[in-house]
Amino acid sequence: MSTIIKLSDISKIYRTKTIETQALDKVNLDIEEGEFLSVMGPSGCGKSTLLNIIGLLDKPTTGIVELCGRPTAGLKDKALARLRNETLGFVFQSFHLIPTLSVLDNVIVPLMYRAGSRNNKKLALEALEKVELSHRVNHMPSQLSGGQAQRVAIARAIVGNPSIVLADEPCGNLDSRMSGEIMDLLHSLNREDGRTIVMVTHNEDQARATDRIIHFFDGRRVE
Amino acid sequence: MMRQNKLFSGIYILGTALAIAATTIFAIAYYIRIAPVYPEYQRDRMSHIYQVYVNDPGQNFTSGGWLSADAVKNYISQLPSAECVSASMLRSGTSLEFDDDRTPVKVAVRYADPNFFKIYSYEFLDGAPFTTAEFESGAARTAISDRMAEKIFGTTRDVIGRTVSLDFKDYTICGVFREGSALNQSSFGQFIAPYYALPEMQANSGGSLIGRLRTVILSDDVESLRNELAEAGRKYAAEHEGLTVDFRNQPYTDVEMALANPSTNNDIDWVSLWRRNILILLVLLIVPALNLSGMIAGRMDSRRAEIGVRKSFGGGRRALLSQVLWENLVLTITGGIVGLVVAWLLIHGAAGWLLKCICGSNEGVNISAEMYRATPDMLFAPTVFICAFVFCVLLNIVSALIPAWSVLRRPIVNSLK
Incomplete structure (x- = not known):
């Protein structure tokens, strides 16, 4: 297996006029292709910041991020957007479905920004079938349960066939039964499709079921 | 959305x-x-004389106004660059009387010359405009708009030769034209009659430039017209010792007239x-x-x-x-x-x-x-x-x-x- 995500000496400092907060402090991390990694730690320790930096949603103050062997520093907005579109899929704790779009249209969103993309509807239907929501394609997000909404979010994350899925507390807003369903889904994406999954979680049981766990405290990786 | x-x-x-x-x-x-x-399809070639100002320094008096029929005939129509000159006036308060017991109504009558119909493309549904001979003789002939014909006779057909009473004078209808809008400021009229049909227009103006006629000129060269008009003013002044004539860079193009709405005493x-x-x-x-x-x-x-x-x-x-x-x-x-x-x-x-x-x-x-x-x-x-x-x-x-x-x-x- 090859390294698909490589973080070298990543630091992130948030600055306001009066306060400086170190969210990450010289973090080094290699994640192998096809690995299912859990990130754990108390609130405010930098887990989500780490995920945002891996997902190119935020830039590190210092350090180097490499995705699929490619350094991302210095890339322009357009190139970053393309890399996110082709390589990464996101699952958020609060689902972040677009309330004015149907389930199907929500899943199509990543394909809208892919050059030369065809069969968008067919691909979206396939992704919804994978998460067992083919019967809800025309529903609006407000008509879904939490578990269904998160499954739509997962369908959206995988519709573009990204090699990496980043999940920020994907079960944080779900009850235990729905959490179980979502975790099963993520595991199947990892095992059957070979996708690399990085998941932030507070749940030790869920973390233990993954290939590797890393812990964070005060912006630093602790073993 | x-x-x-x-x-x-x-x-x-x-x-x-x-x-x-x-x-x-x-x-x-x-x-x-x-x-x-x-009917103002030739606006790009039309220009207007709005006012002429005549100053008599001896009496320390300046008067301004539209042109007299004599001024149009003797000076404006003679301008070399003028392809066609027409003068007209609009009377909106003319009383139209009916033969029956209907109450008289106020109508807009334009008193014009035959050239008016060469500059403004009125569409005649029946008959024709008054002739030059009828104009010169001051015959009481008039063209009538289709809307007005409908209002008076209930039809636009078979009205040629019938008479209408305008300000208590009978006019014989010579043609029926499609009515324009009063928004067309220099051409509108529900009736169009020869201005010599008005007794006061037949009277000698006494050589005065100032009268009641609005003048429109068809030409491709407005700049030459302006120079020629200024020269005509100087010629008039030379013939009338002590007077000065000012046309203030007129004629104005149709666009200038329409947009700038020049006032009596100021340039645009x-x-x-x-x-x-x-x-x-x-x-x-x-x-x-x-x-x-x-x-x-x-x-x-x-x-x-x-x-x-x-x-x-x-x-x-x-x-x-x-x-x-x-x-x-x-x-x-x-x-x-x-x-x-x-x-x-x-x-x-x-x-x-x-x-x-x-x-x-x-x-x-x-x-x-x-x-x-x-x-x-x-x-x-x-x-x-x-x-x-x-x-x-x-x-x-x-x-x-x-x-x-x-x-x-x-x-x-x-x-x-």
Whole structure:
């Protein structure tokens, strides 16, 4: 297996006029292709910041991020957007479905920004079938349960066939039964499709079921 | 988006419609005054003598006014660059009496010469204009508009040879023409009769330049006309010792007359004119743009998370900006169409007070509001449509660009919070 995500000496400092907060402090991390990694730690320790930096949603103050062997520093907005579109899929704790779009249209969103993309509807239907929501394609997000909404979010994350899925507390807003369903889904994406999954979680049981766990405290990786 | 955000879309469309309606009315008012519309199809070649000023230093007195028939005949018609010269006057308070017990009504009668019909392309449905011989002899002949013929006789057919009583004088109808709009300031009339049919016009003007006739000249060379007219003024002054004549750089082109509305004592102030019109346009553009911009800013803020999600999944700033602008353009164009319809309905239904307010009075005489109707070729003009469309696009860009760009510039993580 090859390294698909490589973080070298990543630091992130948030600055306001009066306060400086170190969210990450010289973090080094290699994640192998096809690995299912859990990130754990108390609130405010930098887990989500780490995920945002891996997902190119935020830039590190210092350090180097490499995705699929490619350094991302210095890339322009357009190139970053393309890399996110082709390589990464996101699952958020609060689902972040677009309330004015149907389930199907929500899943199509990543394909809208892919050059030369065809069969968008067919691909979206396939992704919804994978998460067992083919019967809800025309529903609006407000008509879904939490578990269904998160499954739509997962369908959206995988519709573009990204090699990496980043999940920020994907079960944080779900009850235990729905959490179980979502975790099963993520595991199947990892095992059957070979996708690399990085998941932030507070749940030790869920973390233990993954290939590797890393812990964070005060912006630093602790073993 | 319109179905999903009915309230926002409805208010946005309404706001845009009002702005577009106001702009369209403004554009139509200008279009009517400067575009080739019935029967003033030769506006690009027409120029007007509005006033002549005669100064008598001996009596320390300056008088100004329209031209006399003698002045038109002896000086204006002789200008080498004038292809065709016509003089006319409008009387809006002429009393039309009926044979039966109907109450007399006030009508607009234009007293003109035969050249009037060479410059203004009136369409004759029956008969013909009065002849030169009839004009010269002061015969009581008149052409009548189709609407007026319908009103008096109930038909436009078989009215040739019948008589109408105008200010207690019988006129024989020689032709029926399709009526224009009182918005056509230099050509409108419900009756068009020879001005020599008026006793006061037959009287000798005593050599005075000043009279009652509005003069229009057909020519391709206005600059030469101006020089020639100034020279004619000097010639007149030389023949009348002690007088000075000032035509103040006339004749004015049709556009100058229409837009600048020159007043009795002042030359056209182009700077003020442009300043006023640009100010009106800016107010029409910026005020609704600011309102719509505020609405869009609020709407964009509520879409912050959506923008964050779209950016997360590969939406670049330009792609998202273009998406927001397109969405807005759909709303703006919908509002634009509603605005156009509102403007057309307003002008069609309330042309009287609306267009009279915007376009001003006709030759300084009082014309009833019902005559200020907008004909179809005035309303459905491609130029007006293009102006409204361009205005829609400008409004969209001005109102949506800044709030959209401001939200799109935010870091993704902030949008997702």
